[in-house]
Amino acid sequence: MALPRTWQNFLDETGDMSRFTGRFFAQGFKPRYEFAEFIHQCFIIGYKSLPLIGLTGFIMGLVLTMQLRPSLIDYGVESQLPAMVGIAIVREIGPVVTALIFAGKIGSSIGAELGSMKVTEQIDAMEVSGTNPFKYLVVTRVLAATTMLPVLVILSDGISLYGSYLGVNIKGITSFQLFFKQVFDALSFSDVWPAVIKTFFFGFAVGMVGCYKGYNSQKGTEGVGRSANSAVVVSSLMVFIIDLIVVQVTDLLGVN
C-alpha cells in the first residue's frame, strides 16, 4: 500500500528526527563533556534573545491589561484585573509567546549556523580535529536551549507583569506593592509549576529541531536557508503540540 508522497516524507522525517533525539540521549551524557562550550552557548543563546523577549514581554503585559479592562469593567470586577492578567501570563501567554519568539530567534539561528557549518565541511573538520561534532555542537546547544528558555520565560513573565502594572496605572492608580500582592495571591503553586516544566520541553524542542535541521542540511546556500526556515516552522509547531499535551496531562492529574 503506497502512502501519498507527502505523508511518506512526513513519516521519514519523523523517524529521522526520533533517531536524532535518540542519539542525543545516547551520547549526551557520556564523557567527554563539553562544559565550556555549553556555558558559552548558554551565554550566546540568552544574550541574543533577551532584548527581543524583554520587549515582547513588556508589550504583551501592557496590551493584555488594556484589552481586558473594558470587559472586566462590564462585569464589575475591575479589581480582579491584576489577578486575571497574572494568571494568563504565568500559565499560558508568557511561556508560549516567549517560546515562539525563541523558536524564531534561536531555532533559526541554530539551524542556519549548523547548516552552513555542514555545507562548508566545518563539521567534518571538527571531526578530524579530535572532536565529536555531535557532542560539541548538538548536545551543547540542545542543553543550553533547554536551560535558558525557562530562565528567559521567568524574566519575560516578570517584565510582562511590570508592563501590566503600568497598564493598570494608565487609567487608575494602584501601588506597585498592591498590584503584585494581588497577582501573587491569585497564583497558586499548581499554576506555576506546570508552566515552568513545560518551558523545559519547549526549549528542548526548539534546540533539538534547530540542530536536526541544521545538521542534516542539504548542500548549497539554498539548503542552509531551507534548514533555518523549517527549523522555525517545525519548532513553533512543536511548541503548540507540547502545550496541548501538557494541558491534557495536568488536567488528568487534576492540577488546575
Place this chain on the structure above:
Amino acid sequence: METMQETIRPPVNEKVQEPVISIRHLYKSFGANKVLEDFNLELMKGENVAVLGKSGSGKSVLIKCIIGLLKQDSGEISVLGQNVAELDHDELDRIRVKVGFLFQSNALYDSMTVRENLEFPMRRHWIKMSPDESDERVMETLKNVGLAHTGDMMPVELSGGMRKRIALARTLILNPDIMLYDEPTTGLDPITGREISKLMVEVGEKYNTSSLIISHDMNCIRATADRIVMLVDGKCYADGTYEELKKNNDPKVKQFFE
C-alpha cells in the same frame, strides 16, 4: 591487470620504501550510486601523488574514506600501517593527528578568529603546550603560509586565496606526516592557484610530508605531484607521471590533457 601493475612498477630508488597509505579493493556506494568500485592506490613515504578525476567521480568520497569520515562498503584502507576501519575512536584520533586534511571548501570555523582556528586542533587533540609555545607555533605556522599578520582577523574578512592558506596552516600546525589535499586550487583564479601550488611544494619540503592531492586542475597537479592516478568509473584507470600520461592515447586519459 592488477598483478601486471605490480610487476611493472619500476624498481624504486634507494630510499627505503614503505607505503604510508595503501588502499586495496575499495568499494563505496550511496544507495544505487556506485561511486568507488575496486579502487587501489599506494602512497609511498615522501611521495606526492595526485588523484585526477572529473567532478562527481568520487574524489572527495575517496579521501573522506581515508580519514575515516566515511566508511567504505568493502576493501581495506591502511594509513601509517593501521587499518582505518578497525580503529576505535581514540586510535582514529591518534592517526588523524598525523594526517592533515585540507578541505575543498576550507572549512574554517566562521565563529572563530584565525588564531582560534589554528589553536582548535591543538587544543582538541590534547596537545600539551604552554600558552607561549602555542602562540609561537601559531605565529610560525602563519609565517610559513605567508600570512603572519592575520591572527586576529575573522575568516569572512579574508579573500579566497588567504582562506586557503589559513586552512593549510590549520592542517600543518600539528606537523602532519601525510597531507590530503581536496581540490586545493578549485575556485581560485589561475594566479592564486599557482601560488597555492607553489606553497604546497614549499610546505611539503619544509614539513617533510607525503601527500595525496585530489584535483582536476592540471596545472596544480603538474606543479605538485610526482605521480598521477586517474580515477575513472570508480577505478584506478591509469597511473604514471605527467609526461607518461600525456603520451597516452586512450581517449579517457586524453580528455584531461585538452
